[in-house]
Amino acid sequence: MDFKPLASFIDRITSWRIPWAEVLVMHQNDTVFRYRNGYANLEQQTPIGDGAIFNLYSMTKIMTCVAALQLVERGQMLLSDPVSDYLPEYAEMTVKKTLSSGEVRLEEATKAITVRDLFTMTAGFSYDIGSPSIQEAVQSTNGTLPTREFAKALAKEPLLFEPGTHWNYSMCHDVLGALVEVVSGRRFGKYLQEEIIGPLGMNDTAFDLNEEQQTRLIPQYAYNDELDKAIRMDGNGFRVGTDLESGGAGLLSTVSDYALFLSALTGKGTSPEGVRILSPASVELMRTDHLNDLTRGDYSWDHMGGYGYGLGVRTHISKAGSGSLSPLGEFGWSGAAGCVAIIDPDSELTVMYAQHLLNNQEPYVHRRLRNVVYSCL
Known part of the structure; x- marks a missing residue:
């Protein structure tokens, strides 16, 4: 070499x-x-x-997906599960539909967002960190916006497309982090520390x-x-x-x-x-x-x-x-x-x-x- x-x-x-x-x-x-x-x-x-x-x-994102895959391995969730089984705010989503006239209309989503959609960037989210619902949540939490509250805020925004029908680089893995938090019963950062970062002897990897x-x-x-x-x-x-x-x-x-x-x-x-x-x-x-x-x-x-x-x-x-x-x-x-x-x-x-x-x-x-x-x- x-x-x-x-x-x-x-x-x-x-x-x-x-x-x-x-x-x-x-x-x-x-x-x-x-x-x-x-x-x-x-x-x-x-x-x-x-x-x-x-x-x-x-x-x-690589570590977030490894963390979520650990929970799949342990039988705590499946890729095919609806995300709303764990994060109820994703049960009834709206989708932006552009009509032939150019008019944009919000309609009820006919497909459920699955855990797989979060992994594969096919949930229908955007990467608009400045969207109204997220900014409102920042203000209502006095600038703290914990991971779980972030996921709740994003669920208020309309999807760009029906889940599973397109690929769009987006905040899917931020929601996946919230999913790990709920399914594991531990704060996301604590889960990473206890299951990946600590065991591997990584002393300089953290959110804070x-x-x-x-x-x-x-x-x-x-x-x-x-x-x-x-x-x-x-x-x-x-x-x-x-x-x-x-x-x-x-x-x-x-x-x-x-x-x-x-x-x-x-x-x-x-x-x-x-x-x-x-x-x-x-x-x-x-x-x-x-x-x-x-x-x-x-x-x-x-x-x-x-x-x-x-x-x-x-x-x-x-x-x-x-x-x-x-x-x-x-x-x-x-x-x-x-x-x-x-x-x-x-x-x-x-x-x-x-x-x-x-x-x-x-x-x-x-x-x-x-x-x-x-x-x-």
Whole structure:
């Protein structure tokens, strides 16, 4: 294995517009390469170092789906169950229907939202965090908006389509977090801590940081094309309540910490130390393509060509379609500030890549990163 090309790639993107980047590669349970470059703090020219904590954003979704799959394994719920069996506010939903005249009318939904719909982004939700019902709930809870109250608020918004009939990237996994909370009888964050984070020895992954961790939370940036430079932009806009443990975008972590979780999935649910968080059967179900004739056309992001969508993850289904050097069945997801997971049980390969830049250049960086990694093996 020669990882010089991967180091060169990291050097190239950090000299371009990514303030800092780090990649960790594990093969057959050993860390075979780790490299970082760039500045954690551009203004002070502080080099990126060990233990940097950053927003995972949507890479939270992978852990949320693992948590929910644990409850499926234990027989506490089924993918086919109506969500309203556990969250009653989803029993009677309305759907926006656009008539031939262009008029938009609200009608009663004829299909029930299922647990599977939450996993697969087919429930009919949007990603409008500023919707009236959510903003009202923020105010009525004095800015706290706990996870369970968030789900109740979202249920007041009309669906964009009948559940199961389209794919739309949305707040499905935030509702899935609330579902885990209700079914398990524990706060979502507590459940993650007790069932995944703690057992795997992850000491720096949480929705809320302690004082020491706060000192390691590094600046976040957004690239400004007009000024041709990255501008500091801290905070997590998806966390609209102080008590909202967002299953879609709320976790913070480090490269080392989240790699522990990803490597357990590469091990088909069991960590190198023997801690089992899922069965191999569940990992297979997770990385199975769940798109169908109704939903496949909606999953049309250019950089996801050749990939299907599983239970909260992209999954490689066509080398011809992707142009990717990774094998079929490679899976994972990414986050709004640019981190990405590559999980590959068949090659026994785990890649944790991190950066902290909104408008993250994902279509450019992630596909190239993946090809460079596999070319180095």
